[in-house]
Amino acid sequence: MTDPGAGLGGPALLELRDVGKDFGSVIALDGISTTVRAGEVTCVLGDNGAGKSTLIKILAGVHRPDRGQVLLDGQPVSFSAPRDALDAGIATVYQDLAMIPLMAIWRNFFLGAEPTRGRGPFRRFDSARAKEVTRRELLAMGIDIRDPDQPVGTLSGGERQSVAIARAVHFGARVLILDEPTSALGVKQAGIVLRYIAQARDRGVGVVFITHNPHHAHPVGDRFLLLGRGRSLGDFAKGEVSVEEITRLMAGGAELAELTTELERPLPQKDGS
C-alpha cells in the first residue's frame, strides 16, 4: 500500500512485521504489521480487548513479542525493559500518566531528570531553570499554564495529558506512544489533547495514538491500524478510509446495523420529551 495523501512518507522510524503475542492459550496479538514515521500519527483502533494495550506494551518494552519483528530505524530491536525503549527514544504516556497529583507542575515535569547546579554537597535542584523550561516548553506546545507552581492534581484531565505529552517531547522522544489519552475526557478536553498530538507531530515526533474512537483518530491520523480480537482488520493510509468505514470495520458492520435498529426502536414506557 502507498500513501499518496500524506505526502511525507520518509523512512520508517519504527516498523512492526507480523508481530504476535500469546498469554498462555490466549492469542492476544497475531500477524500485526504497521509503520510509524517521523512527523506522522499512526492510530491504533479497536474495541475493548482487541489487543491495543498489548501492542503498545511490546513497543514500550514491557512485553516481548512471541512472533515477528520490531524494527527501529530499520534495525531489528528487542527491548527487555521499559528503560531500553526509553533510551531508544520511545516514550509512553499511560493512562495513569505517571504524574504525582500533589506535586507542582514544574516538579512533575522534571521528575527523575532534575537539572542541578553546584557541586558536591551543594549540588542542588536548579528550580529557577526547571520552572523557566517548564513554562517555555508548555508554551511551545501552546499550553498556557497559569502558574507552574500549582499542583498537577488541580489541572483538568486534558491539561494533564498535555503536560505529559510536552514532557515526553522535551526529553527527546522520537516516538511518542499515547494509550487512550482521550477516552476519559469530554468533547472539549479531547479536542485540546488532539491539538497537542498535532503539535508533537509537527515537531517531528512519530506518534502512536491508541483510541477506540474513530472520530478522535480520523482528524489527526496519517495511518490507521485496525485491530479486532488480536488480528489486523486493516492498515490504511489517510485518504484510503473514511470515518464511517473505520467505524463499520471496528464493530463488524452487520452487528452494528443490527444494534442501531434495536436501539432506535421506541420503548413503550418512555415519552419523547
Place this chain on the structure above:
Amino acid sequence: MVIFTFFALQSSVFRSLSGVANWLDPASTLGIMAVAVALLMIGGHFDLSAGVMTGTTALTVGIVATEFGQHIWVAIAAALVVALAIGFLNGWLVTRTGLPSFIITLGTFLMLQGLNLGLTKLFTGTVSAGGIASAGGYGSAEWVFASRLEVAGVEFRVAILWWVLFTALATWVLLRTRFGNWVFATGGDEVAARNVGVPARRTTITLFMTTAAAAWFVGTTLAVRLTSVQANTGIGQELIYIVAAVIGGCLLTGGFGSAVGASLGALIFGMTQLGIVYLRWDADWFYFFLGVMLLLAVLANRLVRRYAEAARR
C-alpha cells in the same frame, strides 16, 4: 501563635525569657526527631521504632563508654553504626517485602525494646547504664551535645541550636535538591515515581536511615546530658513524633508536608507541655490538648488533599 498567646497571658513565667528557654528544651529534642519523621512521612512511611531507637543509641553510648571503657567518641561512633544498621534494616525490609512500614517497624520496635532491657541487664546487671561522665573525652562530647549558651543572662541548651540547624537543612534538602523531589514523589505515588526513573527504593531506605541518624543524635544528647540512661528510654515517644509531624501539616498518606511544619508541631508540643505545668493544671489535660490538636490538624490536612485533587478527572 494562639497557644503561645494563651499561655503567655495566663502565666508570667511562661512568657519570661527563662520560661522560653524552658519550653524550648523539650521542643528541641522532640523537634529534631519530628523533622526526620516528617521527611519519612512525606516519603510515605512510618517508623514506630524511632522512639525506642533513641534509647538503643543512648544505651549503646553508655555501655560502650563505661562497660567497655572506651573513649566517649568511640562509643558515639559505635551508636551511629548501630542506628544506621537498624535504619537500613527497616528500609530494606519495607522495600523488599512491600508490607506496610507500620507493621515492619512495629516488629523492630518490639525487638529493640526487648534488646534494650536484655542487653543492658546483661552488661550492667541493672536496668540502666550510668557513669558516662567518667568516660574519656566526656568534656568535648558535652560541649557538642549538652552545653548551654547564655543569651541575655538566660541559659539556653545547645540542642535548640541543633534543632534550628536540622530544620533548615531538612527544608533545603526537601525543596532544593533532587533527593527532596524524589521524597515527595515516592510518597505521592511510588509506582508513578518509579515509572519516570525515580530510585524509589533507595529513597525509602535513605529516609529510614535518616530517621535512625536523628534518633542517634537525640539518644547521644540524652546520654551525654543525663550521664545515666534508663533501659526504657524513648518508649512511647514514636507516636509523639508522628503527632508533631501531623500537627505540622504532614499527610498520613504521604507526599505532602514540611520540615518547618514539623518543627512548629514540636514547638506547640513543648509549649503545651510546660504551659500546663506553669498554670498548675493537672498534667492529664496535656493529652487532652494534644488529642484536640491532632484531630484539628488531620481535618485541616484533609482539606489540603481535597484542594489538590479537586480537578482530578
